[in-house]
Amino acid sequence: MTYAPKGAPKALLKESSRQIANIIDLNKCMGCQSCTQACKNLWTDRPGTEHMRWMNVTTYPGKGYPKDYESMGGGFEADGTASPGALTNMSDVGDNFQFNHADVYYQGKGQSVHLKPSSALTGEDPQWGYNWDEDQGGGDWPNGYYFYLPRKCYHCTNAPCIDACTHNALFKRDQDGIVVLDQDRCHGDRLCIEACPYKAIYYNPVTEKSEKCVMCFPRVEQGIAPACDRQCPGRTRLAGYMDDEDSDMYKLIVEHKVALPLHPEFGTEPNVYYIPPFDSTRAFAEDGSITDEGRIEISVLEELFGPDVGEVVRKLKAERKKRQNNEPSEIMDLLIGRNFWDRFSELTGDPADLDTFSTAAMSDGSDLG
Ligand code: SF4
Numbered sequence: 001m002t003y004a005p006k007g008a009p010k011a012l013l014k015e016s017s018r019q020i021a022n023i024i025d026l027n028k029c030m031g032c033q034s035c036t037q038a039c040k041n042l043w044t045d046r047p048g049t050e051h052m053r054w055m056n057v058t059t060y061p062g063k064g065y066p067k068d069y070e071s072m073g074g075g076f077e078a079d080g081t082a083s084p085g086a087l088t089n090m091s092d093v094g095d096n097f098q099f100n101h102a103d104v105y106y107q108g109k110g111q112s113v114h115l116k117p118s119s120a121l122t123g124e125d126p127q128w129g130y131n132w133d134e135d136q137g138g139g140d141w142p143n144g145y146y147f148y149l150p151r152k153c154y155h156c157t158n159a160p161c162i163d164a165c166t167h168n169a170l171f172k173r174d175q176d177g178i179v180v181l182d183q184d185r186c187h188g189d190r191l192c193i194e195a196c197p198y199k200a201i202y203y204n205p206v207t208e209k210s211e212k213c214v215m216c217f218p219r220v221e222q223g224i225a226p227a228c229d230r231q232c233p234g235r236t237r238l239a240g241y242m243d244d245e246d247s248d249m250y251k252l253i254v255e256h257k258v259a260l261p262l263h264p265e266f267g268t269e270p271n272v273y274y275i276p277p278f279d280s281t282r283a284f285a286e287d288g289s290i291t292d293e294g295r296i297e298i299s300v301l302e303e304l305f306g307p308d309v310g311e312v313v314r315k316l317k318a319e320r321k322k323r324q325n326n327e328p329s330e331i332m333d334l335l336i337g338r339n340f341w342d343r344f345s346e347l348t349g350d351p352a353d354l355d356t357f358s359t360a361a362m363s364d365g366s367d368l369g
């Protein structure tokens with residue numbers, strides 16, 4: 001539906017004629033945060049959104065963003081019942097550091113003061129923030145490792161945030177399956193935040209309402225890829241519709257089955273898929289020699305992507321071997337993406353042609369449907 005009628009049953013709110021989706025290739029992400037900045041500049045530059053990063057990139061292993069979201073519950077149990085979840089707080093989602101610019105630049109104190117952040121919440125030294133544990137990673141020396149994990153709302157097919165809202169403020173758009181949060185109907189109860197296992201909804205203390213990634217629907221409506229996807233210099237992203245069988249994205253997800261959802265055990269059927277990191281740096285043996293084994297153990301990837309990831313890693317390695325031997329490999333060609341535009345199927349429009357839209361709609365109660 002374009003706009004959910006009041007009192008509509010939850011099953012109806014989760015229906016859509018089409019479903020937009022993404023792939024993010026973790027082998028290519030370099031943690032540059034271009035996607036994060038693209039989203040921040042476009043959508044969360046309003047009062048009360050300072051701490052929000054609808055698009056975020058963190059180091060894995062790490063606490064993630066929001067902090068420890070993986071252990072905060074939400075989503076569904078294996079039998080389909082809703083799993084209780086916890087609320088994030090303003091510190092978990094990154095705080096809003098303030099800096100002593102006046103002291104440093106305008107008080108004539110010379111070298112006696114230096115620029116330093118303080119927490120907007122406590123006024124004290126910050127105890128946590130976005131990318132606080134950047135690049136620390138995991139593994140035991142000398143076999144340390146990490147990779148980057150970009151995340152946004154997964155626009156889930158079975159979205160528990162829609163179930164949880166007692167005001168039917170959340171629903172899927174009929175034309176693209178984007179999960180939107182109607183600011184008119186939101187009462188700021190934050191039941192959706194508790195329900196989302198990915199903690200992809202954020203509370204705005206100024207408007208006293210919740211907000212989330214809108215999959216850049218004003219762009220998508222005009223055939224333009226979401227800003228975070230389009231902005232990625234690493235060509236990690238593919239975007240398109242799940243019914244477009246000719247798209248590169250569809251081939252990788254459905255035909256070749258090398259793209260996997262994050263934490264499928266949450267039961268929400270997310271629509272952002274990942275190409276798992278399949279060839280980490282070779283590990284050192286105890287005697288200091290270099291082995292043929294990668295430093296990222298399959299068990300680490302299984303925690304993120306479920307039991308199928310081992311087979312996906314084997315397949316990706318075999319396909320790359322083919323390419324190294326000058327044999328054809330459609331999977332490698334799709335992943336390399338020599339033609340940038342092939343990655344976005346129907347969404348190749350130019351943002352320069354975008355009809356003007358205002359992000360003020362996010363905070364003034366305008367209809368998002
Ligand atoms: S990721 Fe969270 S906010 Fe997004 S649709 Fe799924 S449950 Fe809802």
Ligand code: SF4
Binds near residue numbers: 039215
């Ligand atoms: S799709 Fe748009 S709104 Fe969502 S994270 Fe990317 S840039 Fe932000």
